[in-house]
Amino acid sequence: MATRASTFSGKKGRLPYLLLAPGLLWLFTFFVLPIINLAGTSTQTPVIGGDTGQYVQTFRFANYIDAFNASREQFARSFIYATLATLLALAISYPLAYAIAFRSGKYKNLLLVLVIAPFFTSFLLRTVAWKQILGESGFVVPTLRALHIIGPNTTLTASALAVVTGMTYNFLPFMTLPLYASLERIDPRTLEASNDLYANAFTTFRKVTFPLSMPGVVAGTLLTFIPAAGDYVNAAILGNPNTTMLGNVIDSRFFRIVDYPTAAALSFMLMAAILILVTLYIRKSGTDELV
Amino acid sequence: MNQAPIPTLPFGRKVSRWFGRNLIRIYAVFGFTYLFVPVIYTFAFSFNDAGKSNLTWRGFTFNNWKNPCGAPDVCSALGNSIKIGLLATFTATILGTLIAFALGRHRFRGRSATNLLIFLPMATPEVVLGASLLAMFLAFRINPGFWPTVIAHVMFCISFVVVTVKARIASLDPRLEQAAMDLYANERETFRRVTLPLVMPGIAGAALLAFSLSFDDFIITNFNSGTLVTFPKFVYVSAARGIPAQANVIGSSMFFLALFIVIAGQLVNRKKVR
DSSP states (O other): OHHHHHHTTTOOSSHHHHHHHHHHHHHIIIIIHHHHHHHHHTTEEEOTTOOTTOEEEOOOTHHHHHHHHHTHHHHHHHHHHHHHHHHHHHHHHHHHHHHHHHHOGGGHHHHHHHHHGGGGSOHHHHHHHHHHHHSTTSSHHHHHHHTTSSOTTOOSSSSHHHHHHHHHHHHHHHHHHHHHHHHHTSOHHHHHHHHHTTOOHHHHIIIIIHHHTHHHHHHHHHHHHHHHHHOOHHHHHHOOGGGOOHHHHHHHHHHTSOOHHHHHHHHHHHHHHHHHHHHHHHHHHTOGGGO | OOOOOOSOOOHHHHHHHHHHHHHHHHHHHHHHHHHHHHHHHHHHGGGBOOTTOOSSOOOBOSHHHHOTTOSTTHHHHHHHHHHHHHHHHHHHHHHHHHHHHHHHHOOOTTHHHHHHHHHHHHHSOHHHHHHHHHHHHHHTTOOOSHHHHHHHHHHHHHHHHHHHHHHHHHTSOHHHHHHHHHTTOOHHHHIIIIIHHHHHHHHHHHHHHHHHHHHHOOHHHHHHOTTOOOHHHHHHHHHTTOOOHHHHHHHHHHHHHHHHHHHHHHHHHHHHHO
């Protein structure tokens, strides 16, 4: 830090503010103001005798209670599905990231590209592809039926299982890349030292590798959990009416029912719940410097 | 790890030892298979002689690839996505890079507030970003459509550009800039001929990231685009009735194009290092 400061003498003039101004102004106008406006919308009530979609500010905070009671199930589902998808993604990604970081030799870069590569096909096309792969005309269901793993009437699509699978799949690279980054940074000498001290492979992993990869685990789980909790595309394409998530409700309140206050209240609660969970999680895992 | 040489092992133990050593590799193969199944499926079904719905295999054909715009609206949707992507990438890359330089190269008051403002959009679910922006546009009687979508995309891309470019700036060796100054380059020249070229790969990477985020975005776009159809929106809307095989052609082409850009970029980088 000291050397860098001396290079550019740590100037304290107007220049940094000029550099910041356009971008921060954009974020303020199109991120902060809308959120504040949304807070206002969330306490509005319909205009008596007005058209659909006409609301007036009455500071009715009971909107939050009503909105929560009306979509308690979806709230619970959003967080349960997101947690499941995050844990599954961690279970799948950790060995993958480990293999790339420690066992891939000269193919490291190639394998990294391969992790990101599925991202280059449209996210919706991949989700729809899962629907067809797991569907009646796909190859998975007939195979499983022929092997008598599932009954002749069991289906895999339009279920909670399909929604969680789709979410796990979609956010997998968000988990793998930070894990890889933190595993790759581990000095191999620390692992050798552990070995020299008569730790077996499992103990070395538990006491050295895993703790050192914690920043990656925290970053990866956050990057997976946050978009997963707000997602509704997987639930819409791979789910059924009993697997809807909070995002589906916000979407339909906005577009189909034109109930802006409820949509706003739900959005706010979702955001607040995520921010609280994320803060607790970061405190607990002791990586404050992450943010 | 414990490689004590044992001369002869019974076959069963040899097999289990091989599995023990290669377990992680076997696991990785399964992991990659899982990642690529939908991609391969999408590619394979771009050759399906599908007619209206591309749900079941009906025979091999090159027709979809010869005539990618054959299905109604698919190319106009693609065109909209590219236009929005380019405009949003251009704007977000400039705004984000400026912020990254301020954060990486200057000391100023309000640094932590700036960091928070950069972090929050990334920690906010897309559905909230989309809904809040639309609510504001509606409050100001601005109809959703092309420009509101571009504005929204710039908003959510800026943070990712800042993070990417800032990481590149932080990894620069400050001695290179000192050397330039020692050779009597003034600040402006140092920036133009040393700093900027060194940061450029980071900026290029950020632009690619921004474009792919914008091109692939559905949720925020769905809220702010009104009747305008982008490529992800086209896929979502037609998912119910069956997606035309031409969408698979476009999806696969984007995949190969992006793969080509990334691999070419890596090769160019490697050449430069040598």
